[in-house]
Amino acid sequence: MNQLGFPILSLITYLPLVGAFIVATLSGDDEKVAGKARCIAFIFSIVVLALGVFVWTQFNPAIAGYQFVEAVPWLSGINVxxxxxxxxxxxxxxxxxxxxxxxxxxASHGIKTRARSFFAAMLLLETMTVGMFAATDFVLFYIFFEAVLLPMYLIIGVWGGERRVYAAVKFFVFTLAGSLFMLLALVWIWRHLGTTNIAVMTHSHISPEAQTWLFLAFLAAFGVKAAVWPLHTWLPDAYGEAPIPGTIMLAAVLSKMGAYGFLRFALPMLPNASAMFEPLMFVLGVVAVIYISYVALAQTDMKRMIAYSSVAHMGVIIIGLFTFTVEGIEGALFQMLSHGLVIAGLFICAGIITARGETLTLRNLGSLAINMPVFAAALLFFTLANMGLPGTSGFIGEILVIVGALKVNFWVSLLGGAGMVLGVTYSLVLVRAVLFEKYARPELSRLKDLTGREYAMLVPLAVLVMWLGVYPSSFTHAFDAPIAAMVQAHTAALNPHIALAMVTAK
Amino acid sequence: MTDFYALLPSLVLGVGGMVLLLGGVLNKKTDTTPAVTFGAVVLLLIAALLNLTAPDGMLFHGLFTTSLFTRFADTLVYIGAIAALILSVDFNKREKIARFEYPILVLFAVLGMIAMISASDMMSLYLGFELQSLALYICAALARDNLRSTEAGLKYFVLGALASGLLVYGISLVYGFAGTTSFTALANVFQKGADTGTIAGVVFVLVGLAFKVSAAPFHMWAPDVYEGAPTSVTALFATAPKAAAMALFLSVMAGPFGHLTDQWEMLIQIIAVLSMVIGGLAAIGQNNIKRLLAYSSISHMGYALMGLAVGTVNGIQASLAYIAIYVVMSFGAFACVVAMRRNGKAVENIDDLAGLSSERPGFAFAFAVFMWSMAGIPPLAGFFAKLYVFATALNAGYDTLTIIGIIVSVISAFYYLRVIKVMYFDRGEPQFDRTSAGAGFVMVIGALATIFFVVVPGPLMAVAGEAAKALMG
Structure with a gap:
């Protein structure tokens, strides 16, 4: 079966589902159930985290292909x-x-109403997301990719802010419409290649004309999920209206699903189309970086400002992916991880303010640094990481992307790099408005500094951000092999004579 | 003796139904409805079990056939009818329409459905068709003091009679030009092709059948009848007769008319597309949950017919699997609708569901599962039903049909989503009456089957595949 002789990935995927079931069947009065549900959900998520770390320790970074593989016949008759x-x-x-x-x-401390459903939905979301990243069959991938919508729709729509219904429906309709195109691409590929196994699909040849259409279909599906400009308009609403834990999952994990889709499907399967659409993707990426940074600057709400900064960073990731250089793609992947950690930290900081009964309107905040020094340090730290300060994870990702882009196109590199400068502007505006005394109100001086629970959320993130920033190779050495293989295959697909030369040289 | 064993399920239903009828008529003192309903459910269960072990073969010199295909479709009919009867017990009592005749009518309707599924002759087909239709017309008008219910019954009867007329006219044309009514003989005759008169006959038969499965453009009756009939009866309409008529559709098109594929293929495609589109778009404007489900069932029939349009064994397999999953989702959804009662009165508007998820999380979750599944969102059963249909259609080269299907299914996701939105996001206090044990039971069974289909899709697909092979030979 695999090197452990045990379906560990399925265990990691479905253990939260068991937790969700247990949480959903709790009974008792609301107050007690909320605490119990949170506790059970937390234990389950910690256990699967431990299992995940165990997989990491057993992972062999030298292998480019899939590890811990599981395969069972499933849909009879249609060969899935x-x-x-x-x-x-x-x-x-x-x-x-x-x-x-x-x-x-x-971060879900504030969820008191219908807590059972909420924590069940969170665990369900974990199952669907992990399953999606671990799936090596396109049909299975599609199922998880779509199923993520169900818990997220409820999380936004039930526990969200004032315009939650609008945000939830917009989120659902945008993503569903995008996925429709992916389903069309999926059935096309299925029919023409006769398989849905991702590894086999990656090594099959698809005619360049068909690739163009398939690429556009993938762009619709993954572009919406990754919030590529101009498909991002659902994002500020969804991020802004979702409850803080929902926003964390959306920004840190769900947005990566789209970028992952590009990396897993569009790039390796459609080399000709990817090369053809490279200029378009660069333009989209650069527009996201520059234009959205300005939009972020104009925001008056902390959550929405962070949300737009997230769109800008997705632009950097897109640029990196489409450089087709090892540096660029590694930088994009690194940026995906880094952005996940940093944006989570920023949204937790926003959650800390709302947990103290304050709004996130920048005009009503200020001078928090006086009474909440530790909070101020944390917010400042994550903001600096967000703008890509050397020593933090953000720097490594961005510098790799810029280096990769430089190999391809100077202007893309320059304009993409401009994002780092623009990032500084809105980040500083944010920090000044929240922490320093621009809009100080007397009520704000009563706010207490971080609690133990908040330390527990922020410290691991901060440590990881530093680790990624100071010693990136503990992560990059795992993705060297698959990305090198991908870039090589891409070059070979575009230049058949080089491929032939490589084969003969071997 | 083989004849006798194959006939046993029908005998159990027919004779048992008579006995129950006598019992109900003779006992005037006490309310016999619960006992008769219980008896009918037991008879259906016995028939279903006997049906599973029934041998293959011909009955009455080729008037009826039994095969894995008929057993598969029969089982779906039994499941739908049993679920509908369970739902009716409490609902009919609360609506004060609990009459002991209802379960007996259901038994006779089921008998008719069994007959028409197994029919291998145009005459026996028509016999079964009429037996089930007449029983169902009366069921639709069960609440005879209620204007809407009687209207539904009358409408169903008039339009149903028209469809029967078209069907029998088509049969007469086919008989006139081919000289036989037996399915096998017809198939032999049509091997050499068919003349215009026969084609006209085939088209009339097809229209009659399309009416029964409420496929567009012969669907007009469905929303009114679904809305007017008592919900427990609608739950029956949406499951057992749909499965039976669809099975009949498949067996007629693949059997006697199997060699005329070139002639009817286009018609089936048109019907499938129209059903998907009309069912999908018309449902958007509905506020009544029963009308919404009526349109939804029209569009589901379109997807199921897509499998037939493909015309291969795989296509029939996909259709059969679709119907099976549709039956489960449908009785589940109707169990939810049956449970929508406030202050002793049935409520049917979607807005009445507002706030349901805070008050009755389990109920709301089950309803949401059925809605999502009908919308075809993975990992629920409805997604796989659609996936199989799309995959086979695409593999057979029906690109346009598949693309239309996928687009419509996304559009129709919108109105299913609206039901969930109302239940989960809108504030309100539905204060529904306590759900009866029967409705709760049906709801739970349906939801579990819908959710856990993803874990073991193999058996159903394998059986559907074997059944399709049995039909296509």
Missing amino acids: EYSMGVDGISLFLILLTLLLTPIAIL
């Missing part, structure tokens, strides 16, 4: 297998999900 596996690309995205779920559960 239930198959799972991880490689260097999906490993850390799974770990990111596993890490952020318990943190998001800790």
Whole structure:
């Protein structure tokens, strides 16, 4: 079966589902159930995190293909297998999900109404997300990809802010419409290649004309999920209206699903179309970086400002992916991890303010640094990481992307890099408005500094941000092999004579 | 003796129904409805079990056939009828329409459905068709003091009679030009092709059948009848007769008319597309949950017919699997509708569901599961039903049909989503009456089957595949 002789990936995927079931069947009065449900959900998410770390320790970074593979016949008659596996690309995205779920559960302290359903939905979300990253069959991937919508729709719509219904429906309709195109692409590929196994699909040849259409279909599906400009308009509403734990999962994990889709499907399967659409993707990425940074600057609400900064960072990731250089793609992947951690930290900071009964309108905040020094340090730290300060994870990702882009196109590199400068502007505006005395009100001086629970959320994130920033190779060495293989295959697909030369040289 | 064993389920239903009828008529002192309903459920269960072990073969010199295909469709009919009867016990009592005739009518309707599924001759087909239709017309008008229910019954009867007329006219044309009514003989005759008169006959038969499965453009009756009939009866309409008529559709098109694929293929495609589109778009404007489900069932029939349009064994397999999953989702959804009662009165508007998820999380969750499944959102059963249909259609080269299907299914996701939105996001206090044990039971069974289908899709698909092979030979 695999090196452990045990379906560990399925265990990681479905253990939260068991937790969700237990949480959903709790009974008792609301107050007690809320605490119990949170506790059970937290324990389950910690256990799967431990299992995930165990997988990491057993992971062999030298192998480019899938590891811990599981395969069972599943849909009879149409030849679909239930198959799972991880490689260097999906490993850390799974770990990111596993890490952020318990943190998001800790951040759900304020959820008092219908707590059972909420924690069940969170665990369900974890199952669906992990399953999606671990799936190595396109049908299975599609199922998880779509199923993520169900818990998220409820999380936004039931526990969200004032315009929650609008935000939830917009989120659902945008993503569903995008996925429709992916389903069309899926059935097309299925019919023409006769398989839905991702590894086999990656090594099959698809005619360049068909690739163009398939790429557009993938762009619709993954572009919506990754909030590529101009498909991002659902994002500020969803991020803004979702409850803080929902926002953390959306921004840190769900937005990565789209980028992961590009990396897993669009790039390796459609090399010609990817090369053809490279300029378009660069333009979209650069517009996201520059234009959205300005939009972020104009926001008056802390959550929405962070949300737009997230869209801008997704632009950097898109640029990195489409450079087709090892540096660029590694930078994009690194940026995905880094952005996941940093944005989670920022939204937790926003949650800390709302937990103290304050609004997130920047005009009503200020001078928090006086009474909440530790909070101020944390917010400042994550903001600096967000703008890519050397020594933090954000720097490594962005510098790799810029280096990768420089190999391809100077202007893309320059304009993409401009994002770092623009990031500084809105980040500083944010920090000044929240922490320093621009809009100080007397009520704000009564706010207390961080509690133990809030330390437990922020410290692991901060430590990881530093770890990624100071010693990135403990992560990058795992994705060297698959990404090198991907870039090589891409070059070979575009230049058949080079491929032939490589084969003969071997 | 083989004949006798194959006939046993029908005998149990027929004779048992008579006995129950006598019992109900003779006993005037006490209310016999619960006992008769219980008896009918037991008879259906016995028939269902006997049906599972029934041998293959011909009955009455080729008037009826039994095969894995008929047993598969029969089982779906039994499941639908049993679920509808369980739902009717409490609902009919609360609506004060609990008459002991209802379960007996259901038994006779089921007998008719069994007959028409197993029919292998145009005459026996028509016999079964009429037996089930007449029983169902009366069921629709069960609440005879209620204007809407009687209207539904009358409308169903008039339009149903018209459809029967078209069907029998088509049969007469086919008989006139082919000289036989036996399915096998017809198939032999049509091997050499068919002339215009026969084609006209086939078209009339097809229209009659399309009416029964309420496929567009012959669907007009469905929303009114679904809305007017008592909910317990609507639950029956949406499950057992749909499965039976669909099975009949498949067996007629693949059997006697199997060699005329070129002639009817286009018609089935048109009907499938129209059903999907009209069912999907018309449902958006509905506020009554029963009308919404009526339109939804029209569009589901369109998806199921897509499998037939493909015309291969895989296509029939996909259709059969679709119907099976549809039956489960439908009785589940109707169990939810049956449970929508406030202050002793049935409520049917979608807005009445507002706030349900805070008050009755389990109920709301089950309803949401059925809605999501009908919308075809993975990992629920409805997604796989659609996936199989789309995959086979695409593999057979029906690209346009598949693309239309996928687009419509996304559009129709919108109105299913609205039900969930109302239940989960809107504030309100539905204060529904306590759900009866029967409705709760049906709801739970339906929800579990819908959710856990993803874990073991194999058996159903394998059986559907074998049944399709049995039909196509």
